[in-house]
Amino acid sequence: EKGTYPHFMLKEIDEQPFVMRKIIQEYQDEHDDIKLDEDIRKAMKECDRVYIIAAGTSYHAGLIGKEFLEKIAEVPTEVHVASEFSYNFPLLSEKPLFVFISQSGETADLRSVLVETNKLGHPALTITNVPGSTLSRESNYTMHLHAGPEIAVASTKAYTAQMAVLAILAVDTARAKGLTLDFDPMKELGIVSSAMEALCDQKELFDQIARDYLSTTRNCFFIGRGLDYYVGLEGALKLKEISYIQAEGFAGGELKHGTIALIEDGTPVIALATQEHVNSSIRSNVQEVITRGANDCIISLEGLDREGDAFVIPKVHSLLTPLVSVLPLQLISYYAALHRDCDVDKPRNLAKSVTVE
Numbered sequence: 001e002k003g004t005y006p007h008f009m010l011k012e013i014d015e016q017p018f019v020m021r022k023i024i025q026e027y028q029d030e031h032d033d034i035k036l037d038e039d040i041r042k043a044m045k046e047c048d049r050v051y052i053i054a055a056g057t058s059y060h061a062g063l064i065g066k067e068f069l070e071k072i073a074e075v076p077t078e079v080h081v082a083s084e085f086s087y088n089f090p091l092l093s094e095k096p097l098f099v100f101i102s103q104s105g106e107t108a109d110l111r112s113v114l115v116e117t118n119k120l121g122h123p124a125l126t127i128t129n130v131p132g133s134t135l136s137r138e139s140n141y142t143m144h145l146h147a148g149p150e151i152a153v154a155s156t157k158a159y160t161a162q163m164a165v166l167a168i169l170a171v172d173t174a175r176a177k178g179l180t181l182d183f184d185p186m187k188e189l190g191i192v193s194s195a196m197e198a199l200c201d202q203k204e205l206f207d208q209i210a211r212d213y214l215s216t217t218r219n220c221f222f223i224g225r226g227l228d229y230y231v232g233l234e235g236a237l238k239l240k241e242i243s244y245i246q247a248e249g250f251a252g253g254e255l256k257h258g259t260i261a262l263i264e265d266g267t268p269v270i271a272l273a274t275q276e277h278v279n280s281s282i283r284s285n286v287q288e289v290i291t292r293g294a295n296d297c298i299i300s301l302e303g304l305d306r307e308g309d310a311f312v313i314p315k316v317h318s319l320l321t322p323l324v325s326v327l328p329l330q331l332i333s334y335y336a337a338l339h340r341d342c343d344v345d346k347p348r349n350l351a352k353s354v355t356v357e
């Protein structure tokens with residue numbers, strides 16, 4: 001039920017801080033260690049490469065998951081769009097582990113890959129919000145997102161839950177491999193939860209940004225580097241699916257290879273600047289688009305912020321910034337759709353669960 005909320009999407013955005021705390025609770029044992037099925041731990045330790053298979057928003061969570069698995073756990077990881085993978089299997093490593101990420105656990109494009117990998121006898125882990133779902137039943141292992149039912153077609157809390165669970169999986173794998181780590185996932189996710197809460201309390205600001213930048217525009221670009229680029233892809237997907245504004249996410253460095261030709265007077269460009277090692281490069285990209293007339297909107301991280309930024313997110317661990325920086329983008333999309341009289345929870349031409357290929 002929506003309760004006092006006008007839309008499920010807004011309710012689900014607001015639930016994100018609680019979902020983080022729920023995940024901490026569910027994945028922590030009484031000794032403050034990570035609570036995880038021993039078989040999953042073993043599968044992660046034994047595989048020589050992880051193949052993440054997903055679609056849409058879950059694919060975007062997978063891109064962040066790859067960073068976690070490689071940077072934290074040193075597990076080589078590939079991320080694939082399910083619909084492409086199903087007819088275009090790459091050369092597989094000797095001991096692959098397939099990780100299917102799906103809110104619904106029912107997405108047909110993923111299922112057709114799973115049917116194939118099961119035939120080949122490769123182990124599969126499904127990360128889903130619905131443990132009894134088809135993908136969960138047909139794979140060897142399941143990790144539950146604990147996000148609660150997600151009703152709005154636009155995925156919000158499932159995305160942040162997917163990233164949180166992937167971070168926990170990465171840390172668990174690192175520990176199982178005996179790597180030394182300076183990263184307590186539960187503590188860091190607690191900080192993420194508080195940061196999310198602070199953002200949810202500032203909705204008028206995102207309402208205003210949506211009004212200022214997106215009420216009448218035909219298009220909008222998202223730019224970022226590294227993790228911010230991946231979050232930009234998610235921001236663009238969210239905006240296009242519910243507000244019908246033509247939106248695209250680009251890597252900052254790719255602008256000069258073509259995209260910058262699209263920038264005109266007043267083109268909104270939403271830039272993410274949460275990564276220290278690329279802060280000055282993304283700032284130069286913003287200057288380049290401003291010079292061509294863009295209407296820039298910079299979302300930065302506390303400590304990396306500069307005068308004129310539209311919004312500064314509270315400080316969280318640099319690997320976990322996507323879990324927080326996506327909230328402004330979700331809220332901006334929500335308000336943009338609202339201002340443009342779109343059906344926020346049920347956008348045209350889309351279904352919550354895509355059970356056909």
Ligand code: M6R
Pocket residue numbers: 055056057058059101102103104105106107153154155156237238241352353354
């Ligand atoms: O249930 P799934 O996570 O497998 O769904 C995948 C996509 O269909 C889904 O994320 C879609 O992109 C959302 N509508 C995005 O908000």
